[in-house]
Amino acid sequence: MLTIAVLYPDLLGTYGDGGNARVLAVRARARGLAAEVLEVTIGAPIPPASIYLLGGGEDGPQRLACDLLAEGGFVERVDEGAAVLAVCAGLQILGRSFAIEGDASYPGLGLIDAVTTRGPARSVGDMASNVDGRLLVGFENHGGVTVLGPQARPLGEMVVGRGNDGRRDGFRATRLWGTYAHGPVLAQNPWFADEVLAELAGEPLAPWPSVADRLYEERCALLSTRQADGDRSRGRH
Ligand code: GLN
Numbered sequence: 001m002l003t004i005a006v007l008y009p010d011l012l013g014t015y016g017d018g019g020n021a022r023v024l025a026v027r028a029r030a031r032g033l034a035a036e037v038l039e040v041t042i043g044a045p046i047p048p049a050s051i052y053l054l055g056g057g058e059d060g061p062q063r064l065a066c067d068l069l070a071e072g073g074f075v076e077r078v079d080e081g082a083a084v085l086a087v088c089a090g091l092q093i094l095g096r097s098f099a100i101e102g103d104a105s106y107p108g109l110g111l112i113d114a115v116t117t118r119g120p121a122r123s124v125g126d127m128a129s130n131v132d133g134r135l136l137v138g139f140e141n142h143g144g145v146t147v148l149g150p151q152a153r154p155l156g157e158m159v160v161g162r163g164n165d166g167r168r169d170g171f172r173a174t175r176l177w178g179t180y181a182h183g184p185v186l187a188q189n190p191w192f193a194d195e196v197l198a199e200l201a202g203e204p205l206a207p208w209p210s211v212a213d214r215l216y217e218e219r220c221a222l223l224s225t226r227q228a229d230g231d232r233s234r235g236r237h
Contacts, residue, residue, distance in 0.1 A: 002028050002035040002200055005049035007074070010041045011065040015141065017055030017087045019184035023193050024051070030208045033201055046072040050200050051083040054090025056141070056182055059100045062089040066108060069093065075109055083175035083200060084111075087185060088142050091170060091178035092116040099144050112171050112178065113149030114164075127161025127181055128223045129169040135159065136169070136189050137219045138181025146180075155179055160223050175199065190216055 006021045021037045028035040040046055042064075052074070057065065069075070078084055084094070092098035095114030097105045103118050127140045136156050146164040148154060148171060155170030155177060156163070163169030163180050170179035177196060179185055186193035190212040198205050 002033055002051070003038060003047070003049040004035060004051055004053065005038045005040055005047060006053045006055070007040050007046065008042060008065045008068060009039055009055065011061035011068075012055040012057040012089055014058060014061075015056035015088065015182040017053070017090075017182060017184050020053050020055075020085060020087070020186040020193075023184065023186040024053075024197060027190070027193050027205075027208060028197055028201075031197075031201075031205050033197075042068065046074055046077065048077065049082055051085060051196070052077070054084065054086040054093065056088035056090065058089075059143075062093060062098070063100050063106055065089070066093045066098075066106065069109060075111060078111060078176070081175065083196070084177070085186075085196060086176070086178045087182060088140070088180050091180065092144055092146065094171075094176070094178060095146065096149075111176065112173065113151035114146050114171060115149070116144040116146045118143055119145035123162035123180075125161055126223060126226070127163060127169070128159045128220070128227075129156030129161075129163055129179075129181075130159050131156040131192070134191060135220045135223070136179065136181060136185070136192055137216070137223060138179070138183040138185045138188055140180045140182065142180060160227050187212065188216060188219060 025035040094111045095108045098116040099118040154168035155172045
């Protein structure tokens, strides 16, 4: 049984990232894998899970979620082998420190060698990054700029939008994924959902074509056109 736990959707639910849990469960069941989704709200203990999902949120709730995760034994569960998919505020929480209201810095959980500070302007809009030759698409809305340290590997190289720092998006470590892409990212990128699932299942998955593939292709085509237009207006061909 795959246990998919959405952590603190009441704090980190601003951007609809809870949909990532539904996508994982639906795509798992379509392959004959049993899956359950648990929503862990404020005050509830953090249960054992195959994967924890952390979503985006505003600065204040993000800090509270970080405290609850630290107190609730989340790091220990990850050290024991649970997987994590972290989006935006969730990504920032897993780093060494992140910016909160104003320019103050707050300690993160230190699972990833990354530091988030306040950027000069919010990064808002469509985004796409190149992840091992495939486009990962979504939208971003954050004030933080994340710089990875030497021990962290990015998930993708930016094609459209800003991601971590204008050059790279997210991070990738064993059973840990981080990205700035909302969407929800697993709904918009079926190949990425299957990559996460295959790692949880410990085996490659049979293809499961759906309307999500066509929507993904349309989105990629749109963003590629926009990137080409941007390149032309900057004098690059
Ligand atoms: N509060 C964080 C920031 O603005 C994260 C925002 C988000 O999760 N979209 O950088």
